[in-house]
Amino acid sequence: MLIGDVARRSGVSARMLRHYDSLGLVRPTGRTEAGYREYSDEDIRRIFHIESLRSLGLSLRDVGRALDDPGFAPSELVDDLVRRTRERIAAETELLTRLRRIGAAEPAGWEDVLRTVALLKALGSKSPGKRQRAALSSAEGAPVPVEALVEAVLGEKDPNVAGALRWALARSGGGVSALLAEGLDSPVAEVRERAVQCLAEMPDDEAAALLRDALAHPDAVVRGHAALALGARGVADAVPTLVDMVVEEVNDVDAADALSALAGDPASADRIAALLVDRLARGAAGPSVRRRLTQALADIPGATASRALADLSHDEDRGVALTATYVLRMRDAR
Structure with missing residues (x-):
């Protein structure tokens, strides 16, 4: 042929x-x-x-x-091809993501494109200072897409940079909370914690709803951050989780402060006091748990808390009894 x-x-x-x-x-x-x-x-x-x-x-x-x-030996060559293909796909995916983000910034001209590219590169810099400056620039209105900020904050280990990124996100407008919610499902514990910390600083109603959902999250750290954030917003749904934090000595001082802030009216105060008393009544509560619960009761106003403290002033644990007695005296002196 x-x-x-x-x-x-x-x-x-x-x-x-x-x-x-x-x-x-x-x-x-x-x-x-x-x-x-x-x-x-x-x-x-x-x-x-x-x-x-x-x-x-x-x-x-x-x-x-x-x-x-x-x-x-074809196996070695095929393995090498697989590796090179993965590298090429990763590079192309990164390029596609960058192009989409530049498009999302709606550049008016090439100067805007170049500025966005520079900020995106700075967010991925090895220098914490450069990352922080990029975050602060975004907070002041520089064209950085929220997707890039969310990705940056979920992977940020430097606390100062993370704080600047959270501030930038809080000022960036709508749509952020839904993106952060995806981080709550991450298999990496640190990413889940960063996601809930960011949601805690989001002022919108969507963030509050997501924080309520996070009270049932399987990760105790996520539940704790959500409860503290909701407690600061005056959301009573956080009370059971806050009580659990006192019992488990997980940010127990902050949790007790949040419970005190939530006990602003008599009905709420009695409900919180009743929960604390219920945990005290459980036989499994050891001496250190009972002392933390007593200290938490000290900041709860109302008759229910006072009656519980009166009973605790005769507790077998001297530390519990002394704490309860001191709190009662302070209440009587008011």
Whole structure:
């Protein structure tokens, strides 16, 4: 079969077939009397093998080795191709993400594009100072898409930079809370904690709703941050979790302060006191737990708390009894 016929049937151009010949990949078995290349069935089969291997991303050099070297181990080459393909996909995905973010910033001209690119690069810098300056610039209105800020804050380990990023997010407008909520489902504990910390500083109603949902999160750290944030907003749903934090000695001082702030009216105060008393009544509560619960009761106003403190002033644990007695005296002196 002549080269033109081979090109039509194989889909490989005559020019490429000549290139294969020059490289020694496919040398036609024969020549016509006029000197034209003449391909055998075996030659054509080799052409299809070459094209199949090229479709995997092999170079022509690697294709030649694969077809002609009896000792060639394809597994190593395939592993290398997998690695290179993953690297290429990661690079292309990063580029696509950057382009989308630049588009989301709605640049009016190339100056805006260049500024956004510079800020995105600064957010990914190894220098905490550069990252912090980029975050502060965003807070002042620089064109940084919220998706980039969310990604940056969820991965930020430096507390100063993280604080600047949270501030920038709080000033960035709507749509942030939903993006942060995705971080609550991260398999990485640190990312979950950063996500809930950011939500705690979001002023919108969507963030408050997400924080309420987070009270049932399987991660105790997430539940704790959500409860403290909701307590500061005056949301009574946080009370049971705050009581648990006192019992478990997890930010127990902050939790007790939040309970005190939530006990602003008699009904709320009695409800909180009743929960604390219930935990005191459980037999599993050890001495240190009972002391923390007593200290928490000290800041809860109302008759329920006072009656509980009166009972605790006769407690077998001297530390509990002394704390309760001192608190009662202070109440009487008011």
